[in-house]
Each structure stands twice: as structure tokens, then as C-alpha cells.
Amino acid sequence: MTSTDAPAQVPLVDYLVLGDDPHLLAYECASCGARYFDRRNACAACFDTEFTRVRIPSEGVVRTFTIVAYAAPGIPVPFVSAVVDCDGTSVRGNLINVEADPDHVRLGMKVRLATYSLGTDDNGTEAIGFGFEPVES
Secondary structure, X not given: OOOOOOOOXXXXXXXXXXXXXXXXEEEEEOOXXXXXXXXXXXXXXXXXXXXXXXXXXOEEEEEEEXXXXXXXXXOOOOEEEEEEEEOOEEEEEEEOOOOOOOOOOOOOOEEEEEEEEEEEOOOOOEEEEEEEEEOOO
């Protein structure tokens, strides 16, 4: 299979960049440095209207988490929902590749960005999501 025959992949969110080095991008306010993952017309912190796109570090530390035991039908539980501090930028995401129990997840745990397949449509296009997995110590 050549690269032109490779199945198409699309990120679940527009701030996830796929490829050999997956990473997240945020909009950073040119005036105060506040960061947002969604497009903004104005900064919520200082009301400036100029933004630049910045790469978010792919490693971080778990600042808070919850183990979700009940979810909508079809969503496998339990899973870990967390807020990860990526060098000053808070990123919400699920922890993956880790047991969803307090013996395996802790505050201050070092994690890194990881991508995974969410499924493939009838045309062969694969949806890719992101989460964070523990960094081996």
C-alpha cells in the first residue's frame, strides 16, 4: 500500500494535529497569553482580538481527575476523565492505557498525549481521538 492508498484519518477535534508527531494546537492571545482550544473573536481575559496558534507540550501532569462509572448508553465504563497541566496549559481529556481505579491513577502523575482510533466509516475514513497515557518512570 502506498501513501496515496493509505486510509484517510480525521481528528475528532480541530485542535488535534495528526501525523508522525501528533500534538495539540491552541489559540494564544497576543496581548495576555491566555490560551483557548476553540476559535475566539475576542479574549475572555483581556478582550484583545489578536491570536496566534501555538503548539501545546505533549507531556504533562494530572492536576485533577474523576473515575466515571455511569455514562450514556454505548459508552464503556469505567473511564478516567482528567485535567492535565501541559506546561501551564490546562487540557481536558481522558486517561487511556491505565486501569480506571485509584490504585493506578494519582494526582501529579506524569502523562503524555496519545492518539487512538474511534472507528472507521463506510468509506474507510478513520476518526482519531486523543487522550493521555502514563509516562513510564
